[in-house]
Amino acid sequence: MTPPPIAVRTATEWLSARARWHPLEIVFWFAAFAAIYLFPARHLILTEIAWLGLFALSLDLILGYAGIISLGHAAFFGFGAYTAALLAKHEIIEEPVLALLISGCAAMALGFVTSFLVLRGSDLTRLMVTLGVALVLRELANRYGWLTGGADGLQGVSIKPVLGVFRFDMFGHTGYTYSLTVLFILFLVARRLVNSPFGLSLLSVKSNPLRSSAIGISVDARLVAIYTVAAGYAGIAGALLAQTTAFASLEVFSFDRSADLLLVLIIGGAGYLYGGLIGAIIFKFMQDYLSALTPQYWPFWIGLALVVIVLVGRDRITSWTTPIRLMAARLNWRALARRSAERL
Amino acid sequence: MAVVLETISLVKQFNGVIASDNVSLQIEKGARQALIGPNGAGKTTLINLLTGVSRPTSGSILLDGEDITDLSTHKRVRLGIVRTFQINQLFSDLTPLETIGLAVSERRGQGLDWWRIVGSRPDLVAEVVEILERFHLTDVIDKRTAVLPYGKQRLLEIAVAIACRPRVLLLDEPAAGVPEEERHEILAAVAALPSDVSVLLIEHDMDIVFSFADRISVLVNGALFVEGTPEEVAHDARVKAVYLGEELVDA
Amino acid sequence: MLTILFDGIAYGMLLFVLACGLAVTLGLMNFINLAHGSFAMAGGYVTVVLVNRLGVPFLLSLPIAFLASAGIGFIFERTLYVHVYRKSHLDQVLFTIGLVFMSVAAVDYVMGSGQVFVQVPSAWQGKFDAFGVGIGRYRLLIIVICGLLTVALQFILAYTRFGSRLRAAVDDGRVARGLGINVNWIFALTFAFGSGLAGLGGALGAEILGLDPSFPLKFMIYFLIVVTVGGTSSITGPFLASLLLGIGDVAGKYYVPTLGSFVIYTIMIVVLVWRPQGLFSRATSR
Numbered sequence: 001m002t003p004p005p006i007a008v009r010t011a012t013e014w015l016s017a018r019a020r021w022h023p024l025e026i027v028f029w030f031a032a033f034a035a036i037y038l039f040p041a042r043h044l045i046l047t048e049i050a051w052l053g054l055f056a057l058s059l060d061l062i063l064g065y066a067g068i069i070s071l072g073h074a075a076f077f078g079f080g081a082y083t084a085a086l087l088a089k090h091e092i093i094e095e096p097v098l099a100l101l102i103s104g105c106a107a108m109a110l111g112f113v114t115s116f117l118v119l120r121g122s123d124l125t126r127l128m129v130t131l132g133v134a135l136v137l138r139e140l141a142n143r144y145g146w147l148t149g150g151a152d153g154l155q156g157v158s159i160k161p162v163l164g165v166f167r168f169d170m171f172g173h174t175g176y177t178y179s180l181t182v183l184f185i186l187f188l189v190a191r192r193l194v195n196s197p198f199g200l201s202l203l204s205v206k207s208n209p210l211r212s213s214a215i216g217i218s219v220d221a222r223l224v225a226i227y228t229v230a231a232g233y234a235g236i237a238g239a240l241l242a243q244t245t246a247f248a249s250l251e252v253f254s255f256d257r258s259a260d261l262l263l264v265l266i267i268g269g270a271g272y273l274y275g276g277l278i279g280a281i282i283f284k285f286m287q288d289y290l291s292a293l294t295p296q297y298w299p300f301w302i303g304l305a306l307v308v309i310v311l312v313g314r315d316r317i318t319s320w321t322t323p324i325r326l327m328a329a330r331l332n333w334r335a336l337a338r339r340s341a342e343r344l
Numbered sequence: 345m346a347v348v349l350e351t352i353s354l355v356k357q358f359n360g361v362i363a364s365d366n367v368s369l370q371i372e373k374g375a376r377q378a379l380i381g382p383n384g385a386g387k388t389t390l391i392n393l394l395t396g397v398s399r400p401t402s403g404s405i406l407l408d409g410e411d412i413t414d415l416s417t418h419k420r421v422r423l424g425i426v427r428t429f430q431i432n433q434l435f436s437d438l439t440p441l442e443t444i445g446l447a448v449s450e451r452r453g454q455g456l457d458w459w460r461i462v463g464s465r466p467d468l469v470a471e472v473v474e475i476l477e478r479f480h481l482t483d484v485i486d487k488r489t490a491v492l493p494y495g496k497q498r499l500l501e502i503a504v505a506i507a508c509r510p511r512v513l514l515l516d517e518p519a520a521g522v523p524e525e526e527r528h529e530i531l532a533a534v535a536a537l538p539s540d541v542s543v544l545l546i547e548h549d550m551d552i553v554f555s556f557a558d559r560i561s562v563l564v565n566g567a568l569f570v571e572g573t574p575e576e577v578a579h580d581a582r583v584k585a586v587y588l589g590e591e592l593v594d595a
Numbered sequence: 596m597l598t599i600l601f602d603g604i605a606y607g608m609l610l611f612v613l614a615c616g617l618a619v620t621l622g623l624m625n626f627i628n629l630a631h632g633s634f635a636m637a638g639g640y641v642t643v644v645l646v647n648r649l650g651v652p653f654l655l656s657l658p659i660a661f662l663a664s665a666g667i668g669f670i671f672e673r674t675l676y677v678h679v680y681r682k683s684h685l686d687q688v689l690f691t692i693g694l695v696f697m698s699v700a701a702v703d704y705v706m707g708s709g710q711v712f713v714q715v716p717s718a719w720q721g722k723f724d725a726f727g728v729g730i731g732r733y734r735l736l737i738i739v740i741c742g743l744l745t746v747a748l749q750f751i752l753a754y755t756r757f758g759s760r761l762r763a764a765v766d767d768g769r770v771a772r773g774l775g776i777n778v779n780w781i782f783a784l785t786f787a788f789g790s791g792l793a794g795l796g797g798a799l800g801a802e803i804l805g806l807d808p809s810f811p812l813k814f815m816i817y818f819l820i821v822v823t824v825g826g827t828s829s830i831t832g833p834f835l836a837s838l839l840l841g842i843g844d845v846a847g848k849y850y851v852p853t854l855g856s857f858v859i860y861t862i863m864i865v866v867l868v869w870r871p872q873g874l875f876s877r878a879t880s881r
């Protein structure tokens with residue numbers, strides 16, 4: 001018995017379903033931009049959330065969409081941070097936006113070169129190679145102290161006004177607007193990318209590399225491509241940190257940073273782009289609260305969160321978003337329209 | 345008839361086990377060829393070699409007379425050598441619609457488009473819909489592949505391969521494990537394959553083999569044992585002796 | 596020169612005792628246990644408390660450290676780890692990193708964040724000269740103890756019933772289960788034993804590696820290098836990898852101190868990319 005035919009239009013709608021804007025997404029970004037005017041006193045922490053969210057978004061691209069476990073994503077973050085700080089300190093490129101782009105490109109170049117190291121091997125070898133790359137960079141930064149300031153960090157960086165107009169201030173007003181704008185633009189690009197045929201092929205590579213190559217996909221090339229892009233994102237996140245704090249130190253490469261990042265992404269859930277952003281919000285506010293209580297023992301709470309999340313189950317943890325998603329589906333006028341059309 | 349795909353003295357060893365033993369096989373244009381042999385004879389191994397999933401210990405593979413022995417899998421797919429898998433190899437989180445859409449966009453060389461939303465090319469979607477209709481998958485286009493009935497998954501296996509527009513199609517036991525009542529759907533799909541596609545079918549069910557093939561190759565212990573028309577193979581005493589037993593006499 | 600070799604061997608053998616439990620966990624359950632160093636740290640702190648505060652003789656504190664870490668390992672295995680074996684590698688990584696962070700902060704809370712030292716009896720301190728090679732007494736002790744342990748391990752694996760079951764379970768868990776071997780039980784025992792060895796290593800190594808709450812983080816990469824470079828198909832691989840790593844690290848820090856661990860990490864990356872199954876494992880054909 002032959003199932004009924006379907007219209008091309010219906011198929012098109014289903015295919016592009018993932019790419020459709022959700023009312024909740026619009027609310028999310030509206031709230032983020034409204035915070036510029038609503039919470040001026042919180043701009044410093046909001047700035048941190050913005051670059052951390054971008055950093056986590058970058059990890060999501062390789063972990064959530066391509067299935068690469070990395071314990072050394074801080075390598076690219078740190079590389080971007082030092083590039084931006086050095087560009088400013090030595091007055092090579094003074095305008096922050098341009099410097100940001102160049103830092104991103106530098107991190108991309110590093111990502112491209114090191115991507116060939118993660119193509120082969122098991123999760124464990126990938127994990128160690130990524131970790132190794134971050135450690136090597138840290139050692140290098142430490143060794144070439146004349147350039148990087150070594151263990152003391154890169155002091156005396158001063159950042160010029162954005163676009164020559166907007167001066168960075170100590171309250172983070174400019175910093176937040178700047179970081180959020182960068183995050184938003186890069187988010188749009190990432191959103192476009194993961195909903196494209198290229199994004200679909202990444203999901204396929206993650207899910208079954210054998211079949212992916214059997215339909216003509218060059219698995220290695222796709223992994224190299226997304227790893228490179230993600231490295232660029234991480235580099236820009238690091239550059240944002242360096243520019244908004246006018247500082248870069250060895251700590252940008254640290255293992256803790258990579259590990260925290262995994263937690264950030266896992267809290268929000270990987271594979272739908274918002275996980276890193278939501279995770280960053282929760283993580284930063286948690287950190288703000290808990291480390292005010294006991295600054296030294298903050299890692300304990302991170303550790304506990306990780307252990308509990310795994311024991312309870314990651315999907316069950318992120319299922320707290322399900323009611324929101326359901327509600328959103330009910331709000332979605334397109335879904336409504338479709339359902340009423342079916343009823344007719 | 346012109347030979348499309350050809351192997352010359354292919355040998356494959358796994359830690360001492362000889363899985364392919366000096367196989368020289370030819371597939372002609374538009375062929376309906378069956379590859380049979382007992383379990384462990386090396387049939388899947390041969391397909392893995394033909395598609396580049398594994399590399400031969402020695403020997404070579406020619407497509408239209410050109411040596412492709414060192415080409416990677418995805419490049420061979422681009423040249424038209426496409427396979428299905430004995431054990432489903434599908435994208436469990438994607439829907440059949442997305443799976444076929446992916447295969448078609450890759451075939452058209454649009455897989456690197458990263459600024460275009462999936463489904464924004466009407467002609468591509470039309471082709472996808474056409475394939476899904478042909479393989480009776482329209483009722484499940486929006487279900488995750490992992491939750492599809494097994495028979496539908498087997499259909500999707502073949503549909504994905506067809507979406508790659510093969511010149512040579514290698515089917516590794518397409519009906520394996522499919523319940524009796526869903527089998528005919530798969531067989532119909534196999535029978536309806538475009539006639540210009542050369543097909544090599546691996547199958548244990550002799551009814552299917554004899555109704556499908558105009559040429560049969562028998563593989564035993566990794567080596568080509570007997571080759572010929574169904575008639576010849578059916579009446580070959582050696583084949584009866586080593587492998588097919590009584591089953592063939594009825595056929 | 597020979598002194599460096601000697602120190603390197605001592606360091607390497609110590610690393611082997613510290614890490615060999617990890618090799619078995621990885622080989623047996625395909626489980627990535629980044630928290631292995633936490634069990635080593637536990638052994639180290641147990642010794643510090645016993646020797647420095649309670650005045651227990653150093654040599655007697657070693658077996659106690661072993662038992663303590665083994666006990667902790669056993670409890671953790673039965674209560675927590677068992678729930679994570681079947682989960683994805685990502686989950687395993689998250690879970691064990693979580694344990695590392697918790698142990699670091701907890702030890703910091705209880706013992707303070709400073710580096711601690713074990714009061715090694717004076718008989719074991721100092722150096723003597725043998726054939727022109729300066730030999731540290733304590734390092735000699737380490738080599739002897741670790742050497743004996745290695746021989747004992749090899750013996751257990753090769754000649755005892757437990758050893759053959761363990762090998763069967765490592766080779767193919769399903770088949771082993773089919774043969775009526777209780778793989779879960781074997782794993783719990785092995786895990787506890789591996790943790791115990793790590794604890795013993797931590798106790799022995801507190802003196803030369805330095806012991807502070809960040810120990811599990813600092814040495815995590817070293818343990819991982821031992822098991823990934825050495826491979827998990829035998830204990831000879833990790834043993835050789837440990838020796839190489841120990842000698843390489845000591846020599847590197849002596850001759851090119853400015854490079855730090857740079858060389859080690861670079862070599863690790865090269866080896867892993869070149870031979871993902873490890874340097875000493877049987878080559879598996881594709």
Ligand SMILES: Nc1ncnc2c1ncn2[C@@H]1O[C@H](COP(=O)(O)OP(=O)(O)OP(=O)(O)O)[C@@H](O)[C@H]1O
Pocket residue numbers: 358361362363381382383384385386387388389390430881
């Ligand atoms: N990756 C591998 N490593 C080692 N041996 C292998 C490998 N793949 C196949 N073999 C061996 O090669 C031989 C042929 O296997 P193959 O899967 O090609 O048989 P087959 O004809 O497809 O059998 P079936 O009808 O059961 O599918 C078998 O002995 C098998 O054990």
Ligand SMILES: [Mg+2]
Pocket residue numbers: 387388389430
């Ligand atoms: Mg087969």
